[in-house]
Amino acid sequence: MRHIQTERLLLRAISAGDAEALYAIFGDPETNRYNPHGPHSSIEHARMALAGWTEEWKRHGFGRWSVACREEPGRIIGFGGLSYGDYGGQDRLNLGYRFAPSAWGKGLASEMARQALQCAFEALAAPAVFAKVRPANLPSIRVLLRSGFSHHGSLRDIPAAPASLVYISRAPAK
Template identity: 90%
Template sequence: MRLIQTERLLLRAVRAGDAEALYAIFGDPETNRYNPHGPYPSPEHARMTLAGWTEEWERHGFGRWAVADQEEPNRIIGFGGLNYSDYGGQDRLNLGYRFAPAAWGRGLASEMARQALRCAFYCLAAPAVFAKVRPANLPSIRVLLRQGFSHHGSLRDIPAAPASLVYISRAPAK
């Protein structure tokens, strides 16, 4: 799961050298249009976040990937994958992703999400994967629905902001 090739993408475990790309994507106001927390405030914040993500890989054997187009394998266009996230006091397997605006509208988030679900269900034997999305983030909702997620409820996870929508994808029946 540390290095995966899909039809168009290279997915690899994040590493310390990805901090600049992480800040470029997560620090961009456009990629934070639906994020009440707003863009990352500094490169140092990106480095600290990345340190936590690399520790997740060490602890769990999976985590978020740095995503590159196969045609430009050294240029990161997004980050996404699986992690444990708090859902109202319960840690649940969570799918998350964020791509640079130049990568939007090409189905790349769907391609990455499809691979993450394969890993969750067939490598980790997870019974379900959850995702949180802001109600106005229609592009991300469409990605989740295309991957077979269904609406599961809502979650007040950010004070003074509308509740996040919660989606679930259940493992295929055996």
């Protein structure tokens, strides 16, 4: 799960060298339009996030990927993958992603999400994967629906913000 190729993407485990790309994407106000926490404030914030994500890989053997197009393997266009997330006091396998605006509208987030689900259900034998999304983030909701998720409820996870919508994708029946 550390290095995967899809039809159009290269997915690889994040590394410390990804800090500038992470800051470029997570520090961009446009990619944080629906994020109540706002963009990363500094390159140091990006480095701290990467350190935490690296620990997830060490602890669980999976985590977020750096995402590049196969035709441009040296240019990171996004980050995404699986991690554990807090769902009202319960740790659940969570799908998350964020892509640079130049990658939007091409189905790349959906392609990455489908690969993450395949890893969750086949390699990890997970019964389900969850995702949280802000109610106004219609593009992200479309990614989840195209990737096989269905609406599962809502969660008050950020004080003074509307409840997040919770989506779920269940493992296929065997």
